[in-house]
Amino acid sequence: MYETKNPPLTPELYEYVLQHNPPLDPVQRELVEITHKQLGDAAGMQSAEEQGPLLAFLVRLVGARRIIEVGTFTGFSALSMAQALPADGKLIACDISEEWTAYGRRAWAKAGVADRIDLRIGPALDTLRALPTDP
Ligand SMILES: C[S@@+](CC[C@H](N)C(=O)[O-])C[C@H]1O[C@@H](n2cnc3c(N)ncnc32)[C@H](O)[C@@H]1O
Known part of the structure; x- marks a missing residue:
């Protein structure tokens, strides 16, 4: 269990939230753990597990x-959302860091959803502007 994010909750309330939240699957759990173990303070950027x-x-x-x-x-x-998509669903993931997203690539492959995720490295504004305007 890592620290609660915003809004701040008491440890007891956060524990309650986690206990009543669906559990993470093994790939999700491993990704959360690896991020915290290997990236130090930067891991605070990770979405909270709940x-x-x-x-x-x-x-x-x-x-x-x-x-x-x-x-x-x-x-x-991205992993959590891609797993909830139908098999032919797509998620465009925008980030500027090859290093950080490499962890994601490995987890997505392990979870069998890599084909649903189109990772685009570069400023998100550029990625968004380059998207086709037709649906
Ligand atoms: C709070 S983290 C995202 C957390 C992530 N959704 C998760 O579940 O762990 C913010 C991310 O935005 C990325 N970022 C910062 N500026 C960006 C930009 N201009 N375009 C795309 N990504 C950017 C950073 O590299 C960082 O990985």
Whole structure:
């Protein structure tokens, strides 16, 4: 368990949230652990672990088939959302760091969702501007 993010919760309330949240699967758990072990303070950028299942729930709720993520870091939120997409769904993941997203690439492959994620390295504004305007 890592620190709660915003809004700050008491340790007891955060523990309650985690206990009542769907558990992370082994690939998600490993990615969270590796990020914290290997990236030190930068790991604070990772989406909080309880946000993964929430994002997956929202993807299923709206029946999303295509997603654009701005800011992928080590790929936890992208992994969580891609797993909730249908098999032919697509997620465009935007980030400027080859180093950080390399963790994500490995996890996505391990989870069998690499084919749903199109990682684009470069400033997200450039990536977004280059997208076709037709759906
Ligand atoms: C808060 S982290 C994203 C956390 C991620 N969604 C997760 O689940 O772990 C922010 C990310 O934005 C990326 N970033 C910063 N400026 C950017 C830009 N102009 N375009 C694309 N990505 C950018 C950083 O490299 C960093 O990986």
